Amino acid sequence: MSDQYDVIIAGGGMVGASLAVALADLPLRIAVIEPLPLGSDDQPSFDERTIALNAASRVIFNTLGVWSAMADEAAEMRSIHISDQGRFGITRIRAADYGLSGLGDVIPTRTVGRALFERITPAERIDFICPARVASLDLDDPDAAAVTLDDGRRLTARLLVGADGARSQVRAAMGIDAEMHDYQAKAIVSSVAASRPIDGQAFERFTADGPIALLPGPHDRCVLVWTRPTDVADALVELDEAAFLDQLNAGFGRRLGRLHSLGGRQAYPLYRVMATRLAGPRSVLIGNAANNLHPVAGQGFNLGLRDAATLAEILADALAAGGDIGAGDVLSAYARRRETDRRAVAGMTHGLIQVFSNHTPGLRTGRNLGLLTTDLLPGLKRRMAIRSTGFAGQPPRLARGLPVTAVEPGERMVS
Numbered sequence: 001m002s003d004q005y006d007v008i009i010a011g012g013g014m015v016g017a018s019l020a021v022a023l024a025d026l027p028l029r030i031a032v033i034e035p036l037p038l039g040s041d042d043q044p045s046f047d048e049r050t051i052a053l054n055a056a057s058r059v060i061f062n063t064l065g066v067w068s069a070m071a072d073e074a075a076e077m078r079s080i081h082i083s084d085q086g087r088f089g090i091t092r093i094r095a096a097d098y099g100l101s102g103l104g105d106v107i108p109t110r111t112v113g114r115a116l117f118e119r120i121t122p123a124e125r126i127d128f129i130c131p132a133r134v135a136s137l138d139l140d141d142p143d144a145a146a147v148t149l150d151d152g153r154r155l156t157a158r159l160l161v162g163a164d165g166a167r168s169q170v171r172a173a174m175g176i177d178a179e180m181h182d183y184q185a186k187a188i189v190s191s192v193a194a195s196r197p198i199d200g201q202a203f204e205r206f207t208a209d210g211p212i213a214l215l216p217g218p219h220d221r222c223v224l225v226w227t228r229p230t231d232v233a234d235a236l237v238e239l240d241e242a243a244f245l246d247q248l249n250a251g252f253g254r255r256l257g258r259l260h261s262l263g264g265r266q267a268y269p270l271y272r273v274m275a276t277r278l279a280g281p282r283s284v285l286i287g288n289a290a291n292n293l294h295p296v297a298g299q300g301f302n303l304g305l306r307d308a309a310t311l312a313e314i315l316a317d318a319l320a321a322g323g324d325i326g327a328g329d330v331l332s333a334y335a336r337r338r339e340t341d342r343r344a345v346a347g348m349t350h351g352l353i354q355v356f357s358n359h360t361p362g363l364r365t366g367r368n369l370g371l372l373t374t375d376l377l378p379g380l381k382r383r384m385a386i387r388s389t390g391f392a393g394q395p396p397r398l399a400r401g402l403p404v405t406a407v408e409p410g411e412r413m414v415s
């Protein structure tokens, strides 16, 4: 194995592995460095979670040719129902109102991982280096990024991509600060059965102590993501099944009849991370290394996948123009393209938590009016729906069903 690459991707989690697949058909030698194999109990990215992929992410995976390997395990979301416990405000977002068959799909992260790795493993130009961890970086050479692994190996590349998660070592080594916010809450993730069919509906119910999301899951079960303050969440995880289900039924209400037959429970601490920059010398950030969001709106991976799809497109254009994929102007173009989307999605997600976690009576009335207003004003609801389906602004080519190498109308071919 030669130690010189075009691209080194630090982190083979959901977003890093997606980038490797998006780059697989370009004439690039790629190394993906990942400490934990798929299937390991400690793998943080492909674990027990079942997550919501929005409509744009499904198109991206379909264009990359990996959707067919996931589709059997996915459950489609056709509407989202948002309510505030004990209040009158409710809004519903329906796919059919926007000419879409679905708003997205709910899918186990392990299924996504398997489909991505089936594509990466046989790819001739991709070396999947696992188990190995990036230990240190050297970004002083203007022509190459150098990476030292924990086993002492040294690799170089024209571009280093930090896809190593919210506590990114690459981000720290690039000297990039991050805005941090600890929500002092945990999300309890599990699955339940309901006595009434969930039938493609997703529910987001805000309660005084945090939101409860119930999503249509594979095999007619419902996926639960229940946010509570840290101490309450820790106590809930320890309850026996009957006591846990009593509390869940009391918080969620009877829209799906009685919730029963609880699956395994995991609790995730919640914090927000926003990198202050996305690019440095010969290096960029994608996925959670760039933005780690509260899961309330189910947007974190979707946003990271658009990072990967946009970066792949910009690198394909740089190659087509005979340019250097790690040059400063190429990496600045990536950072500029991602700025509006990441700020808008992070702002929407953080805003939801701030507004709905506030117990002030005036604000509670206001937010109920807000939900009703959203329901009554088609323009506002449409903007919310488009933002959450992932098609707002300038979606990457892959999200429009085009390959990363597509030449679009108005673009000039450079020979």
Ligand SMILES: Cc1cc2nc3c(=O)[nH]c(=O)nc-3n(C[C@H](O)[C@H](O)[C@H](O)COP(=O)(O)OP(=O)(O)OC[C@H]3O[C@@H](n4cnc5c(N)ncnc54)[C@H](O)[C@@H]3O)c2cc1C
Pocket: 010, 011, 012, 013, 014, 015, 016, 033, 034, 035, 036, 043, 044, 045, 046, 049, 050, 051, 052, 053, 132, 133, 134, 135, 163, 164, 165, 166, 169, 187, 189, 225, 268, 286, 287, 288, 289, 295, 297, 298, 299, 300, 301, 302, 303, 304
């Ligand atoms: C409870 C919960 C529910 C969620 N639900 C949704 C949802 O419904 N929809 C959605 O879009 N998103 C959701 N998310 C967010 C989503 O899980 C993340 O956005 C996604 O996992 C980010 O992937 P990533 O590859 O960027 O980072 P990670 O998943 O953190 O992966 C980082 C990878 O880097 C590796 N790594 C770490 N250190 C190093 C190193 N030094 N060198 C090399 N590799 C390293 C790790 O082993 C890991 O494989 C949810 C998150 C939580 C916590």
